[in-house]
Amino acid sequence: MKKIPIILLFFILSNLALSQIIKLDLKRSISIASDSSLQAFRAKNLYMASYWEYRAFKAGRLPSMSLKTTPIQYQRDFTKRYDSDRNVDVYREQQSLYTYGNLSISQNLDFTGGTFFVDSELGYMRNLGDNTFSQFSTVPIRIGYSQALFGFNSFKWDKKIEPLKYEKAKKQYLYSREEVSESVITYFFSLAMAQMEYNMAIENVASSDTLYNMGQERHKIASISQSDLLTLKLDVVNARNTLKNSEMGLKRSMFSFVSFLNMNKETQIQLELPDRPVELTIPMDAALLYARENNPDYLGFMQEELNMEKEVDRTKKSAVFDASFSVSVGFNQIAENFGDSYKNPLQQDLISVSFTIPLIDWGVRKGRANMARNNLNVTKISIQQKALSLEQDIIMTVNDFNIQQNLISSAEEALKLSTMAYNATKERFIIGKADLNSMTLSLNRQNTAQRNYISTCRDYWLSYYKLRKLTLFDFFEQKKLTELFDVTENVRP
Structure with a gap:
């Protein structure tokens, strides 16, 4: 016996691995x-974008340190100067070297909307050429504060909106994961239906072949007519065509399911239908309560209203006048050498108040303020309509779920009875006590019962996971999904 080449053996094993059955x-x-679907990957990355946005907001509330510097600036040009001896302006060559640095620490204050800062400066200038001259300029320390007076405080509004926005993003991520579950259920039971159709088609081919062979024997003894025999033969042809169509449908459903799970396209999956679920009745009041606590849409409604209130506040305060206030106290000194520039510094004071008063703007600012108030009213009405629509969706889904449990029991019983009836009719047909129409009718009833059972299971789990999505609550485990939130183990806010 010849040995199989190693490359050929590896190829065979690779194909077997690629076409594995799971x-x-x-x-x-x-x-x-x-964990693996593209839909879940998208949801995770949308959350992470919100996470880093919230991290940036939190960092903006902390003291920040910055360095502004001009390491070196060399300039050589002709510049205009006044010649007092001749009383004329003349151009003279100038060369200069300049360097500058400012180190500052600042803190935004949410309550007032102002900014507090402490900084220090050092500058050096050297004139080159015939008259060489150097000078240092220092500000050892300076303390200051600035803010808008009677104006819009964006820090205060951000402190209200950003945490709410991030909380919504977390719940939206869980909501999106439940949408993934709904998609899985649709693909899962689509494949289950295709596998059931394929198995029924195989059984129908075998059954129709058997019945046709029996019909031929019975036709020889004139037990059935030529018309019935031709009908049996037609059933054989139709069963084989149905098998081919169901095989193509099974391949399409298999490919769609495997692709959604982001698995190897050659993977073959054999599904195990879920067992009949335990009896579970979901109270309407509990579902509505969990939805109000956990559903991201309710947080979205709050965020939407806060955004409009923020806009009303901004346009209202900008409609009158803008004013700003700035004050700083520090020390500064200049000297021809570095050491002396820090000796005996002089006090440096700065107080500034500025106003911008609109005299004539033809009602533009007032119009913007009125428009913002009207938009706020429209937003509140829209939020009420959306909340009502969401509650109606929850109520209908709870009703559907509670009814689906009874439908599963009925579908199970119908499947059991149709199978028993088909087997009994088949036995009676074999011994000649049932006609072909009864046999066909019994087979169709069994096939319909199998399809109805899978459809009922699909509708039940779709209703349940839709409720999980709307409430972010696991009713079987009696746990909030928000308690299980952990998008990544290594990255937490």
Whole structure:
């Protein structure tokens, strides 16, 4: 016996690995999709963008240190100077070297909207050429404060909005993960239906072949007519065509499911339908309460209203006049050498108040303020409509879920009865006590019952996971999904 070449053996093993068959249940499928699907990847990155935006907001509330510097500036040109001897302006060559640095620490104050700062400066200038001259300029320390008077305080509004915005982003991430679960359920039961159709098609081919062979024997003894025999043969042809179509449908459903899970495209999956769920009745009041506490849309409503109130405040205060106030106290000194520039510094004081008063703007600012107030009223009405629509969606979903449990029981019973009826009719047909129409009708009822059972299971789990999405609450485990929030183990706010 010849040995199989190593490369050929590796190729065979690779193909076997690529075409591996995996058994998956619904829970495992949801877990894989939540970690690996592109939809889950998108949701995670949207959250991370919000996370870093919130981190930037938190960092903006802390003291910041900055360095402004001009390391070196060399200038050589002709500049205009006044010649007092001749009483004329003349151009003279000038060369200079300049360097400057400012180190400052600043802190934004949310309550007042102003900025407090402490800084220090050092400057050096040297004139080159015929008259060489050097000089240092220092500000050892300076303390100051500036803010807008009677104006818009963006820090105060950001302190209200940004934490709310980040909390919404966290819940929106969980909401998106539940949307992934809904998508998994749709693909899962679509594949389950395709596999069931394919299995039924195989059984129908085998059954129709058996019945046709029996019909041929019975036709020889004139037990059935030629028309019934032709009908049996037609059933064989139709069953084989149905098998081919169901095989193509199974491949399409398999490819869609595997692609959504972001698995190898050659992977073959064999599904295990979920067991009948335990009895669970969800109270309407509890579902509405959890939704108001956890649903990101409610936080979105609050954020939307705060944004409009912020705009009203901004336009209202800018409609009158703008005023700003700035004060600083420090020391400064100049000297021809570095050491002397820090000796006996003189006090440096600065107080500044400025106003910008609109005299004639033809009502532009007032119009903007009125428009902002009207937009706030429209927003409040829109929020009420959205909240009402959301509550109606929750109520309908709870009703659907509670009804689906009874439908599953009915679908199970219908499937059991249709299978028993089909087997009994098939046995009676074999012994000649049932006609072909009864046999066909019994088979169709069994197929319909199988389809209805899978559809009912799909609708049940879709209703349940839609409720999880709307309330961010696990009713089986009696836990808030927000308690399990952990988008990444290594990155936390």
